[in-house]
Amino acid sequence: MLAAIVGEDRVRSGDYERAYHARGRSYLDLLRLRAGDLSEAPDAVVYPRGTEEVLAVLALASEREIAVVPFGGGTGATGGVTAQRGRFGAVITLDMSDMDRLIAVDPVSQTAVAQAGISGPALEKALEAKGLTLEPQSCEFSTLGGSIAQGDAGDWLIGAKLATPRGLIEAGPRWKGLLLGSQGVLGVITEASIRVRQLPEVSDHRAYLFRDFASGAAAVREAMQAGVQAAMLRVSDAETTRFLSAFRQVGKSKTLTMRLIQHTLDWRGYGERPCNLIAGFEGKTKTVSFARAAFDAIAKKHGALVRGRVGGDQWKKTRFATPYLRDSLLDRGVGVETIETAAPWSRLDALYAAVRTAIESAIAQHVPRQGAKGVVMGELDPAYTDGARLRFTVIFPRLLDGDVAQAQAISQAAHEAILANGGTHQDVHPLGVAAGTSELAVAALRAVKAALDPKGVLNPGTLLSD
Numbered sequence: 001m002l003a004a005i006v007g008e009d010r011v012r013s014g015d016y017e018r019a020y021h022a023r024g025r026s027y028l029d030l031l032r033l034r035a036g037d038l039s040e041a042p043d044a045v046v047y048p049r050g051t052e053e054v055l056a057v058l059a060l061a062s063e064r065e066i067a068v069v070p071f072g073g074g075t076g077a078t079g080g081v082t083a084q085r086g087r088f089g090a091v092i093t094l095d096m097s098d099m100d101r102l103i104a105v106d107p108v109s110q111t112a113v114a115q116a117g118i119s120g121p122a123l124e125k126a127l128e129a130k131g132l133t134l135e136p137q138s139c140e141f142s143t144l145g146g147s148i149a150q151g152d153a154g155d156w157l158i159g160a161k162l163a164t165p166r167g168l169i170e171a172g173p174r175w176k177g178l179l180l181g182s183q184g185v186l187g188v189i190t191e192a193s194i195r196v197r198q199l200p201e202v203s204d205h206r207a208y209l210f211r212d213f214a215s216g217a218a219a220v221r222e223a224m225q226a227g228v229q230a231a232m233l234r235v236s237d238a239e240t241t242r243f244l245s246a247f248r249q250v251g252k253s254k255t256l257t258m259r260l261i262q263h264t265l266d267w268r269g270y271g272e273r274p275c276n277l278i279a280g281f282e283g284k285t286k287t288v289s290f291a292r293a294a295f296d297a298i299a300k301k302h303g304a305l306v307r308g309r310v311g312g313d314q315w316k317k318t319r320f321a322t323p324y325l326r327d328s329l330l331d332r333g334v335g336v337e338t339i340e341t342a343a344p345w346s347r348l349d350a351l352y353a354a355v356r357t358a359i360e361s362a363i364a365q366h367v368p369r370q371g372a373k374g375v376v377m378g379e380l381d382p383a384y385t386d387g388a389r390l391r392f393t394v395i396f397p398r399l400l401d402g403d404v405a406q407a408q409a410i411s412q413a414a415h416e417a418i419l420a421n422g423g424t425h426q427d428v429h430p431l432g433v434a435a436g437t438s439e440l441a442v443a444a445l446r447a448v449k450a451a452l453d454p455k456g457v458l459n460p461g462t463l464l465s466d
């Protein structure tokens, strides 16, 4: 029946296809994959080519009570692409990768419409050919639909086509709150309308050094609230700064210039716990130099040392590479977990400190041998006028005979500290489906889901578990 909708070659149930689509890219996903645990693999993978095919697959799945898991790039870290079979006898994954076209561009309004399965780099390339850009993507394999469903979309989302078992919704701007972070439980995003902008004349990334994390964060807050037009402002804490700089030096001996720089930094008080900040400015030459000068002044007021372009260019070169170190580190008995949260500025310092402490003590309680330590690295990015996101990358010795329990203990400790200190969870839907959410809010989301997906076939067990 599925083959009658999409064609025989677009319904695949070979081992490779099922294994490839079994899991996302969280640390727990990697551990389970390495342990050969494919217990939650889908029964078949379907590759639709357009909205009509998606609608027909969903109608059939609803009629036959087959669970459907939408799959973009499979890079999400919240378990959303893993089929949780529950009461369903069969599960199919809907791989969106063949819906990868840029459909239309309106250069006057600076908007575009693209199919949801297009990857970040492919979309950028297609837009670039028309002198336009969206923004740097979080990960080179993530898709447009996945970024929206995972909640990573920025201000650029205008609306989307949402295919549901009951039909199509042309979801306009008022639907944004429901689409963002919906993780495929309300429908399948088949196309999205997005805001784009002209390719910048200049793209200028600079590095700054602060004496501590709090002064870096304060500079970013002041810049955001003063309306400084920065394309990015990312503060690394002392551990991240030290780790990345040590990593770049591996295999290299310290030159005289490097020693001199270190002495100067020590002498000027940046030697203890220096924190790096990368600021990116994009646009017309004049606007960029104006924004950069404004940020320079704010950064200096907060005690920053302006390091210039070299640090910025270094970051640009390696930004997509560092997350992949996770696999090599895993091979060498080192675990790498990431935890994200966000909070208003007034709570950010306390949240940062509490989450760090919670993670450090969870690592100390779950290490292979007494005294073994981990590294907890924090980064602030992106920032808004009212608050910012914090991302923690945690590196620790793997407890080889209990690595899943170890990872769960670390993220549990972090999430408890996040809740206790007014942070939001990475996996929170805008309607607030997370621990501690009011029953009324959950009931409201369930009512929306019941209206769109009465048989509950869309991504069962994700966000709204029974």
Ligand SMILES: Cc1cc2nc3c(=O)[nH]c(=O)nc-3n(C[C@H](O)[C@H](O)[C@H](O)COP(=O)(O)OP(=O)(O)OC[C@H]3O[C@@H](n4cnc5c(N)ncnc54)[C@H](O)[C@@H]3O)c2cc1C
Pocket: 024, 025, 069, 070, 071, 072, 073, 074, 075, 076, 077, 079, 080, 081, 096, 116, 117, 138, 139, 141, 142, 143, 144, 145, 146, 147, 148, 149, 150, 152, 182, 183, 184, 185, 187, 188, 189, 190, 323, 324, 459, 462
């Ligand atoms: C190496 C690496 C680096 C990363 N760096 C960052 C980073 O810097 N910042 C950041 O925010 N994230 C980062 N991520 C996380 C990840 O890239 C994002 O979460 C991404 O937006 C997910 O997109 P995807 O297409 O892979 O979605 P998937 O993982 O395929 O899906 C995510 C969720 O959305 C649902 N879904 C997918 N497509 C659709 C659709 N068309 N309609 C409805 N539901 C759908 C899925 O069912 C699932 O629940 C990184 C991941 C990796 C592996």
